[in-house]
Structure formats: C-alpha cells, structure tokens
Amino acid sequence: MVEFGYTLMCEQAGPEALVRDAARAERSGFAFEVISDHFTPWLTEQGHSPNAWSVLGAVSQVTERVPLMTYVTCPTMRYHPAVIAQQAATMGLLTGGRFWLGLGAGENLNEHVVGRGWPPANVRHEMLSEAVDVIAALFTGEYVNYVGEHFRVDSAKLWDVPQAPPPIGIAVSGVQSATLAAENADFLVAVEPVGDLIDQFDRESGKPAAPKVGQLPISFDHDEGAAVTRAHEQFRWFGNGWKVNAELPGPAGFAGASQFVREEDVSESIPCGDDVDAVLDAVRPYAEAGFTHLAFVQIGGDHQDGFLDWSEKTLLPALQDAFG
Template identity: 70%
Template sequence: MRIGYTLMTEQTGPNDLVRYAAGAERAGFAFEVMSDHYSPWLAEQGHSPYAWSVLGAVTQVTERAELMTFVTCPTMRYHPAVVAQKAATIQALSGGRFTLGLGAGENLNEHVVGRGWPGANVRHDMLAEAVQIIGGLFDSSDGGYFSYEGTHFRVDSAKLWDLPETRMPIGVAVSGAQSVRRFAPVADAMIAVEPKADLAREWDAARPGPASRKIAQLPVSWGTDRDAAVKRAHEQFRWFAGGWKVNAELPGPAGFAGATQFVREDDVAGSIPCGPDVEPIVEGVREFAKAGFTDVALIQIGGDQQDGFLDFAEKELLPALAGESA
C-alpha cells in the first residue's frame, strides 16, 4: 500500500498548496493528488484556484513524489484536446512523475460554461470519447496530426508539440460495474473513493494484462482536540456523506449546504477519522487494502491544519502505516 497526500484546492489557496506539496514530499508521502475544481463544495471551504497552474509550480518544488489529478473532467469545462496538452506539459515538467486522473465530473464544476448538465449515461459516453482523443493525440504525435469526429467531440488536425519522454498513465474514476466494464480496458489505473472489493475484482477481470494500480482517497480530520476536529470535519466535509450519485448532480455550494443541513457531527465522525490518534486512520487505510486497493491518498480536512498534520504524518502516521504493510 502506497500512501499519498491530497492537495485539496477547495480548502487552500495556490501559494499554500505549493508549500504543502513540498512539505508532503519531505514528510515521506509517496505521491500527491490534486483536485481540479471550479468551485468548493461548501462556502466554508473558501478556495478554488486553477489546479493546472498550481501543478506546474508543484513540479518545481518536488523531486520524488508522483503527481496526479484527482480528478479532471475532460468533457465540458475543458476540451479533451486541451487536457492532453496540459497533461503532456505537466508530465514533461515533472520528469515523468505525472498520472492523469480522469472522471465524468460534477455539475458543481462543469455547469459554469453554460452547456447544461447531461445525464450519467451521456457523461460516460463523453468521457469515453475524451479518453480516445487523449490517447490518440499521444499516439499520433510522433510526427503526425490527429483528427477525430465523434458524437460529442471533434478534433481537427491537432498535434502535441512538446511531448514528455515518458507517456503518462491514465487513471479513470469509477463507482460501479457499468463504469468498470467500460473504462478498465482503456485505462492504466482505477480511481475510487469507497473500499468496495467488487470494484477491484471486476476492474482486474475486465482489463487485459496484469493487475493495475487501484487508487483511493480517505478524508481525515487530524487534530490534538478531537471535539474541534469533529466540528471542523462537519463544517467543511459534511457534503461527503451524500455519495457520488448525489454529489455529481448538485449545482453549487448553496445546494450542498441545503442537502446537508440535517447531517450531524456524529454522522461525520462515524465515517471520517477525527482527532489525534493514529489507529483510526490506519484502520481506514486497512479497509482499502482489504478491498484490493494499492494506493490511498489522505485528505487532511482544514486548510489551516496542514502543517501540523504533515508533522504528525512524518513522525507517527507514516511509520505506523509502513509497519502495517511490512
């Protein structure tokens, strides 16, 4: 099990994100993932810088840690041809440390360009075309140009002029059997947020070749005062309790505030490790390991809590997790 750190754009401004990225590498995290949002989930989170600008800066303050988007929607706010260009640039800047994480997106971030919000099946069709386009641009850029005409996208004589030495892997976010069957054959890694063993098994069964990486994310609210940690988790992360079928549909922070108005602090504390202890976090990671995941990226809730968490991770948490997998 490889342990990563989440650079959560919804709760931290760009300068601090870059600083925390360097700190996470020093603390010993194996990889770092970054959310790619136009809006925070809740107004209390208070941030949402442009992820790709921040990633460019992060490549220059880190040397070892792998980097990844978790995740980018390449269908509405961004055209897939532009996502391919951005990914190629980050892979080159990072010296081959980048994985492009893709997903079907959320209304929260994609409606801002005024194209509405299609149903889930249409979003999956759009994502499938986007994966084809991104792959096609990397395959054809050894001298040729790439064109494409599908149901949802067209590409006219495009070429990636600055290719990295190593083609970056592509991960795709899935939530059930339908998305697993569709994307396992064309992706290098699986991305999910729940420790469901069926997802991991079906993913490996649906794709050719050896078993691939399966990357998860676990929110935690570390802090020396457990009551304060629970309150912070409730204030900023109660949206997480809605599940992705709900979270993908709501259009803005006001909607999430309304949908979560009856979520209690105890509800959040029951699903998110809160407080100063190592063991609840280790147990959360253990659940993903049992389900067949290979990587877990931790989210420390609270933009002003990162320095303390990174110190805790270096001295206590990461050694404990290393012992767990030894």
C-alpha cells in the same frame, strides 16, 4: 503493500499554500501527491478553488521525487480533451515522467459553469470514453483528426510530448464506470473501498497489476472536539454519496443536502483527532479491497502543518508497519 499519498485539495486552500504544502508533504515522506480539479468548492466554508493545472506546474518545480496526479479532472465540458492532452503532456515533461492523468465524468458543481447543461450519467460516460480516445491519440505526437458523437478534433498535434505518455486513470463508482475504466484506463481511481469494482476492473481489463488509487479524508487535531467540528463544517457533504454529489449544482445545494448531518454522523465516517489506530482501521478496508495507493485528505486548509508533522513522526511509520 499500500503506498500512501497526500491530497492537495484546491477547495480548501489558495495556490500559494498548496505549493508550500506539496513541498512539505514530499519532505514528510509521502509516496505520491494528488490534486483536486474544481471550479467551485463543495461548501462555502471551504472558501477556495484555484486553478489546479497552474498549481501543478508550480508543484512540479518544488518537488523532486513524488508522482503527481489529478484526482480527478473532467475532460469533457469545462475542458476540451485536446486541451487536457496538452496540459498533461506538458506536466509529463515538467515532472520528468512523474505525472499521472486521473480522469472522471465530472460533477455538475464544476462543469455547469460553461453553460452547456448537465447530461445524464450514460451520456457523460460516452463523452469520457471519446475524450480518452482523443487524449491517447494526441499523446503520440502525431496529427489527429477525430469525429465522434460528442467531440471533433481537426488536424491537432502536440508539439511537446514526453517520451512515455502519462498513464491514464479513470474514476469508478459503479458497474458502468468500472467497465469504462477497464476498456480505457491504465489504472483505476475510486473513493470507496468496494472490492467488487476492483475485481471487475481486473477481470475485464486483464490488468490485475494495474494501480488502484483511493482517497481517505481525515481530520487530524490533538483536540478531538475541534477536529470533529472542523470535519462537520467542511466535509459534511461527503456522506451524500457520489450519485448525489455528481448532480448538485453549487455550494448552496450541498449545504441544503447536508443540513441534517450531525457532527456525530461525520465522526463515525471520518477519523477525527490523533488516534493512529482509528486511521489504521479506516485504511484497512481499502487494503483488503485491493487498493495499491491511498491518498489522505487532511480536512482544513489551515491545518496542514500539524498534520504533516504528525504524519512524518507517527502516522506514516505506523502505516508502514501495518501495510508496508
């Protein structure tokens, strides 16, 4: 069984629209909602990037049922892990326990803005591991002192913590990050349906029942040509792969890296139009790989209403029949 969620993509919509769409997505029947945490959009054409945590606070007050999750936030450079712990604990209280904390090693795109440079992947994973230790310790509500290679915490205490701390998930893209997740996370996050990574996480963590949360972009439109054009305009960077996407420093870099990507290349990898069977075909590899949760990204900040209406009437019932 797979549960299907909705993505609040901060790179393509302003804060007011995101809050409105979150409420509508819950009414439409989505089982959970995730939010991206960016300082900068991938491409200039996307045109937005409000603060995800401010948006989450507002979303917590216009939703009642759906779990909310960061997909994902980086607790190492732009944010100190003690700050993330406080934000996540507050969200746990505001949502009545509906908040899940998704963490990742970050992208240069967002983290370079604080002027600390961009370390190699192995160092980023070391930093993430220490950050999770700090966050988990602060979730206890006790005073925390911590001295690591990358972080120091001096006599820190969270004064408002939920009775049950938010579960922590870690994004994986390869063997090293899968081991990190197995050692530190309550659930796994990934954007590609790679079953080997899920098998590794299950084996090394000893938590085969832990949630596995994926994400799938689609470009819904009754005009297939318009859907393809929009997907190419705003999501042509997606095919670069995460090893590339983690390293590029800004929208100009992503524009350059994707300048030779054609519309047909995008339409081959992202379902475009209103063909439900095409979406089911795209979902199937995630189900077969062992994902328990899959969040859709509807491409185009101004094209959410039609997608949510179609999802409620057509897509979600079809997904329930196929994967429920």
